[in-house]
Amino acid sequence: MMRQAIVALASGVLFGMGLALSGMTDPVRVRAFLDVTGAWDPTLAFVMWGALLPMGFAWMIVRRRTRPVVAEAFHLPATSPIDARLISGAALFGTGWGLAGLCPGPALAALAIAPGPALVFVLFMMIGFGLFRLLPTAR
Amino acid sequence: MAVFPDAMPVQGLIGGLLIGLSAAIMLVFNGRVAGCSGMFARAVGLAKGGAPGSVAVAFTVGLPIGAAIVMALVGVNSHFRTSWGMLALAGLLVGLGTRLGSGCTSGHGVVGMARLSPxxxxxxxxxxxxxxxTVALLRLIGWNA
Structure with a gap:
């Protein structure tokens, strides 16, 4: 478990570095990507394609392995079905993303950049997690 | 790029590669999806199931550490102009929506997309x-907060 936590910390640090370096911790830049009717900024698309490359190789490696390097088993989410819960959740998330230009990763990383606004967003994100647990669909 | 004066294609690609490498390490070594919403919910005890608590906490804590390292080495240019009321509403929607939809830009957008998961x-x-x-609607009604 200790080794898994060290891997997770390294992964989190790399993730945070990538977000900050690529300008994804800047809500104005993220909103500019979503602002297709305004001064569109394609940077986020470069970030996504850059990230998809190593992840594509990672899935190729996973298919050839029976277990991860430091854990007992792979814990992979289902790839189907596409149901109302998935789509309504993604729709709500996208709305919040557009309102603030922040999604969970950049908001957490931004705690080191703009602690005040990032903390407000992160605290209300936690309230959102809590609200979800009150829903009958949450189990 | 003169067409998109503010774009940072090189930093975007390099940062994206780091993000992909990070998620690849999490998957190949720990067998887990590096999804920021799921890891954070798990880290603060607001998700059932998922990664072990220590893994979730370590990943979550790593995010601001990584950002702080970049800020110290090369600086970070960020503009936080959104009002706190709007940040609160957005945070609420993002929190609820990512649980309901089982993921966010990282888990679905990077890890799941690379897997070609429907x-x-x-x-x-x-x-x-x-x-x-949402951004188009805000522009339409002239909201700039």
């Missing part, structure tokens, strides 16, 4: 669409 492709297309629609 659920993740559908989720990513949906949150991109409502994100674009």
């Amino acid at each position: 659920r993740s492709i559908a989720a990513t297309m949906t949150f991109m669409a409502t994100g674009i629609a």
Whole structure:
């Protein structure tokens, strides 16, 4: 478990570095990507394609392995079905993303950049997690 | 790029490669999806199931550490102009929506998309669409907070 936590910390640090370096911790830049009717900024698309490359190789490696390097088993989410819960959740998330230009990763990383606004967003994100647990669909 | 004066294609690609490498390490070594919403919910005890608590806490704590390292080495240019009321509403929607939709830009947008998961492709297309629609609507009504 200790080794898994060290891997997770390294992964989190790399993730945070990538977000900050690529300008994804800047809500104005993220909103500019979503602002297709305004001064569109394609940077986020470069970030996504850059990230998809190593992840594509990672899935190729996973298919050839029976277990991860430091854990007992792979814990992979289902790839189907596409149901109302998935789509309504993604729709709500996208709305919040557009309102603030922040999604969970950049908001957490931004705690080191703009602690005040990032903390407000992160605290209300936690309230959102809590609200979800009150829903009958949450189990 | 003269067409898009503010774009940072090189930093975007390098940062993206780091993000992909990070998620690849999490998957190949720990067998887990590096999804920021799921890891954070798990880290603060607001998700049942998922990664072990120590893994979730370590990943979550790593995010601001990584950002702080970049800030110290090369500096970070960020503009936080959104009002706190809007940040609160947005945070609430993001928190609820990512639990309901089982992921966000990282879990669905990067890890799931690279897997060509139909659920993740559908989720990513949906949150991109409502994100674009929300920004367009804000522009339409002249809201600038």
